[in-house]
Structures are given as structure tokens and as C-alpha cells.
Amino acid sequence: MVVKIRTTLYAFWLSSCSWRVRAGLHFKNIPFEEKPVDILREKRHLTEKFRIINPAQKVPALVIDGTTIIESMAILQYLEETRPEPTLMPNTPLLRARMREICEIIVSGIQPLQNVGLQSHFETKEKFHTFSKYWTERGLQTLENQLKNTSGHYCVGDQISMADLCLVPQLYNAVTRFQMDLKQHPTVSKFYESLLQEELFKETHPKNINKNIKE
Template sequence: MNIMWCSSRPALICLKRQLPQCTPPQPGSLILPAFRINFRTVSTMSEKMQHDTILYGGGVSSCSWRVRAAMAIKNIEYKHVILSTKAPDEATLKKLQEINPLRQIPALYIDGNTLTQSVAIMEYLEETRPEPAIYPKHPLNRAQVRQVVELINSGIQPLQNPTVAQRYSSDEAKQKEWQVYWIEKGLTALEKILEKTSGKYCVGDEVTAADCALAPQIFAARRFGADINKFPLAVGIYNNLLEVEAFRQSHPFNQADAPDDKRGQIV
């Protein structure tokens, strides 16, 4: 069945099934009633039809880097739309509200749907595009990957978030103290887990979703002033990951919004 835009009525779509070698509808052709489409919907459809996959995110956003890394590992092409959540203008706020009621990033438009929450996105990518895998097949190893992901996703990252620290105190020194406390508390626990699970990477010697979570966390820990030298296993894995092309490609300083003095620096 063909989709035809009626030039005389641009806000309508007409559907018809054409018979071979027949231009106008012939007796027996199926003609369905036209239905209305809101102009705003048409505009949104047009934007998304041009790009099958769109990642709305930010360079230094830890959750955004998780998704970028997973997509790079799986060789998924996408358009990257940078949205700044720090003092966003009215247009950015409108877009954030449109893609995520929490006004947070990342959000991924893929397969005709918009998904939010980085862990849910990584799991969707794994289930719909299983190779290369980022979750092991063995149940224990798979659980260990999820263990690391969730420790970071729920036990560290939300508490270090500047919006949370600013809610805690208006004093910048106290905000930093809050962030460093929770980062180092979480990484102390993570270091104990890595003693049992790690090889070259978080779980054994294959890159997994756990590494997609760890790399952004170590980067953020240093950015917020934590002493990462206390965590040699985690830092060693991070350094190993920086040798992996997917993590170099998805690194914050390789994104369009990277500071000019940091651009291209993989640290």
C-alpha cells in the first residue's frame, strides 16, 4: 500500500492500493478515507524520518556517555543532538520536556519510539541488537554486570548530580564536600566488588555494560574533585577502556560541546 500526499490538501494523507500499470484508481481499487494530521506532528515526523536514530544528550553527562559507549560498541549510527541542562534556554526546556517529563538526558529516539533512562536504553539495545553483546550470556556474569551498573546508577551518580548538591546547600564548598563524600563512598564499595569480578575490565576480560557505566563515573569523580587514586582497580579499568575505540569515540572531549581547550584530549 502506497502513501501519497495530496498536493491540494497538504494536511491530509490519502492511501490507495494501485493496480499494475494503472495511474488513476480503477474499479476494485481500495480507497481509504483521508485522515487529518496535525502540522506539528508532520514536522516532528519529518525530522525523525530524516534520522532513524537520534540521541539527545550532553558531552559530560555521565548517563549520556553510557549510551554513547554502548552504541559505539554496537556500531549503531545516530544523530547526536546536544541539549544543555545547565541554565537551559526556553527552547531547550521545551525540547527536554518533550522528550522526557523529568527534563533529563539522555533520551534516545529509535525504532519509532523515544526511550529515556540510560540503563533501560542499554538493555533495549542489547535485546534488539544483541551483537556485539554488552551483557554476558552466563547468568552469574550477567548479574555481576548489572550489580556494577546499579551500584553506579543508583548508589553514586544521582547523589553527585549538581542539582542534588545544590539542593543540599547553596554553599559551593559544601556542595563539593557532599559530592566527594558520596562518590568516594560508592567507589569504595565498587572496589570491593571489582576484586571479585574484574579482569581487564569490570567483569572478566570482555567489555560490558558495566564498563559503559564505570568509565563515565571515573571521569566524573575526577571532575568533581574526588581522590581517584584511592581506587586503583577502578582507575586501572578506566585506563584500559580509554584504549578501546568505542570509549575514545564516545569520550566527552570528543563531542561537539567539548571545551576548546579540552577537545580531543582522552583522559
């Protein structure tokens, strides 16, 4: 008897961190089911039931290989180490450092400061947006500079890497949630537009997860 261990992604369609992992699973051809956790209206991530899955009470969380892994970058790195082909990493330490610089500019420099969970700390939605946009803008300026030096067909050289997986969801947020104009960042904008045309990002796009949204 073969016991099939399921891979389950707990995620929210509008969560950029969830999209990173969803795209990583698709890229590596790992079959999985996605269980939606509404972090916006129903706030399911704050329930006791979900705390058992992820004590951080955040999405994403991935049940894989009989365990649960949390934190999107820890998940992506685990997938890379256990399923190295196709790879999401460039092949030299220096290029991997360049990739990780881009990832961190987004993962620790932008995403935490535009996370929807912060909004209740601000008196008005406008004040929260001003705050978030300021930090996103600073991050985009750095990304524009980095991409000029690192990019080929993709963010780092000529193959898709974790940098692309971080870039697309973050820019989708910047453009759709914050109506930010990417024109001042032509390199960033160019990669965002071209990556959106890739099958990988079409398949894993929030619009494809939540069929009800219209833009």
C-alpha cells in the same frame, strides 16, 4: 521507497548518563545523530519543548525504532535485546548479576548524588561537593571490592559490558569535576586508565563531543 527511520540521541557532553548510551550505540555500530541539550547554562532540559521529548526533563533520551526511550539503563537494555550482537552482557546469569551490581552501585549509588541538578539545594558549591564526594567515595570503595572479584581484561571477565559503560563516565566526573584522587582504589583506577585508551571511549569522550573544552 525505503523510509529511513533516524536514531537520535538527545544528550549533553558532560552528562555521564549520556556517555553510557553514546558508548552503547557506538559499541553496537548503530548509526545515530546526537542532538545537544545544554543542561548546565541554557537549561534546555527544563523547556516545554524538551518536556515533550522526555517528560522526566533529563538527558539522555533516545529516539529509535519510531519511539522514544528514556533512562540510560532502560535504553542500554533495549539496545541489547533488539541488537544482541555485539553483546554488552556476560553469558551466565551469575556474571550478569555481577555486572548489574557494578552498574547499580554507580547508577543508583553514585550518579544521583553528584548530579549537577542537586547543587541549588546546597548553600554553597563547597557543601554540595563535600556531599557528592562522600557518596562517590563510598561507591568507589564498594567498586574496588567488587572489581577484585569480577574483573578480567574488563570490569566483568574478558569482554566489555554495561559495567564498563557505567564506570568510565562516572570516574571521569569524579576526576575532572570533583578532583578526586583514585589512588586509594588501585583496581578501579587501573580499569579507568586502561579503558580510556580504548577506541570506544576515545570516540565517545566528552572532549570529542565538545571540541571547546580544554583540560
